[in-house]
Amino acid sequence: MINTDFNNYKILLSLVDSTSRKIGKDFIKTTALEIKKIFNAKEITITKDDLKKTQNIFSTTYNFKKTNEYLSKIPIVDQNNNTIGNINIFSLSKLSIKKDLFETLMIFAKRIATEIKRIQLENENIIISKQLEKLSITDGLTTLYNRRYFQKVCSDIFEQIKKDKIKATLAYIDIDNFKTINDTFGHNDGDIVLKKFAAILQNHSRKAIDYIFRLGGEEFCIISLNTPINYSYEYLARIMNKTIEEFNTTKYGEITLSIGLVEFDKKFENYSDIVNLADKKMYRAKKAGKNAIVK
Template sequence: MGRRMVVWLSVLYLLCHGIALVLLPAHALPVSYAFLIGAPLLAGLACVWRGRRSASIVGWVAMALGMGLWAAGMVLNMYQEVGRGNADATPGLSMLLYVLYGVPLTFAMAHPRQEPWYLSLIDALLALLLGYLFFVYTFSFATLSDAGEDGIAHLRLMFDVENIFIAGFALLRWRASEDPSRRVFFRTLCVFAWVYLGVAAYINHVETEDSYGGLGDLLIDVPFLLLAIMALRPSRGSEVRVPRALVMAVRAGSPLILALSLMVVSALMVREHPYLAVAGFALATVGSGLRSVLMQMRSFARQDQLDALSRIDSLTGLANRRQFDQSLRDAWERARRSGQGIALLMVDIDCFKAFNDRFGHPAGDQCLRLVAATLAGCAVRSTDLVARYGGEEFAVVVASTPLEGAPALAERMRHAVEQLQLPSAEPGRPVTISIGVGTVPRVLEADPAELLAAADAALYAAKRGGRNRVDAGGEPG
């Protein structure tokens, strides 16, 4: 549906509402109620329609639920005035539904995207607790069938606090949204909330004596029709540059919205229900704290995972060059403090370029994975580290062992790779490796560069000597 068509249909809705009031003055009350119930229902249906096509489905469905609660409150008002003929009393249950309409909207603002189920459960429980406090507060000043003038005065304060709260946080969430779909949702919520705030303030504090059935009712239609327009219009959103500090601050602080809502409502209830108010404060604090702890644990776990991934070669699963450099420095320092020696193996797959040229890069990657797994299987000691040094080259740090064991380990690796019988670029011959062994009998210097150079020189000697062999002559001179 085009944007202009939606706008014209909304204007037509207002015109029909106004014309019906003028032409049917004897039935103005039920007619007006029909339009006042229809507007939020249409807005809710538009939100459901948009939610099915948006990545921000939770927000749109929450907004649709809020519209349904508001319409239900109007239905109860209609039953009181039209069905029972009592225009002097406002049902307390109706007032409750008008207040509860903001709970799903608050949940939508507080609920971050792509949260695990247990965090969503905490948010849902806090939202239910908020709804319960609204329920208690409402019926502190109203009965199921009647909310007198004194009760309505107190409930107007609740409406004002809630509407200002929703409008303010909706604006903040919109300005801090980077994701296009979330930005569209919060922009829609922001516009609706601010228009609704203005209309509600006017109805509650200016036109307080007027009953439904007048032309002023058209004003109540406006925020809901505006919401329907914004939900139905074709808008995919766009990438917007938002200060990163603002994005991170709002993302981290948005879960506190529900806790803050609970605290505000609890503060309003201190005089009438002090114990329940204290319980509200306590549960808001506990819920927010528990959520914060779980988020911290999840963040730590993710950080540990990222740290591990940053040290692992994604193709072979071995330590990467960064981890190798760190491990070599650590092993070198331990050997220097203890006065022990250290060995380093440099391993290279023979004729790997020719292998790639003949079999292709996917086969080359598979060859690297198989050779890496074989090398790792030979280095069984926890102190040994096998790493991918770069390309088809691997490195093995051998520490805390008699140095004569390093050539033996290198020979086991060479033999194990040969026994894989992987086809090579040379027909009739399997894939093989050459290994250079560098050793330092006693570590005295603070820099392992000489060990690297010795192992590298031994590797080139092994390749010059015919490949598929171990050269253990790499010792710094």
């Protein structure tokens, strides 16, 4: 058994000095490493107990045989003096921690509880921020990207096109005769058609290549990265055939698409010119009898 007869004042100063400017994970890590040094321990772990489950917060990850180790625990208590975890000190000899040193370590254990709470709140804030960001770029009905995000992506891609960093195509898609669907079946069914079509687009998109947007109403866009226009044409033809196939088995019957397809090109003055050209080509497909792609 090791009798930890240390100079408590020096230990306190050492802990304060090493952790004074630390917060969050840095504070927890620094405190653990200092305690490891104080006791010449083989490993220190910081664990948090939550609903009878133990979560590892930090570990010095030393590996040695379990049969030779001794475990001493410093409880981590919150502001209500509830034990929420432990500082676990693993050593090859049993420790005897004197009262004054134990009380010093408890001060830092309480601070660890505060930092655990800080980390938890920061993580929750990150999750909320990501959720809010997703909502800001997502179409509420179809869960596709919305017009606002479409404009940002177009702008970003156009800047890269001008620097010859990537190539991209833009498909402007309109569901044919959508007004008839709304007039015949009602707007609720119109929304069902939009959601089903969005699912078709998502299910047949290519990861990290196709980015799908609903601009509003029955108008959609697909931006395909590093895809030659002929390949984009073949991909869109498959989407058209899949749309007809899947809707033919529903009460809505055959649903077709009119599509304008263009390449991003730095010869354009801005990305809006590219979008407008794709839109015009889509209307040319409409005038040509619908169910067509104009490139």
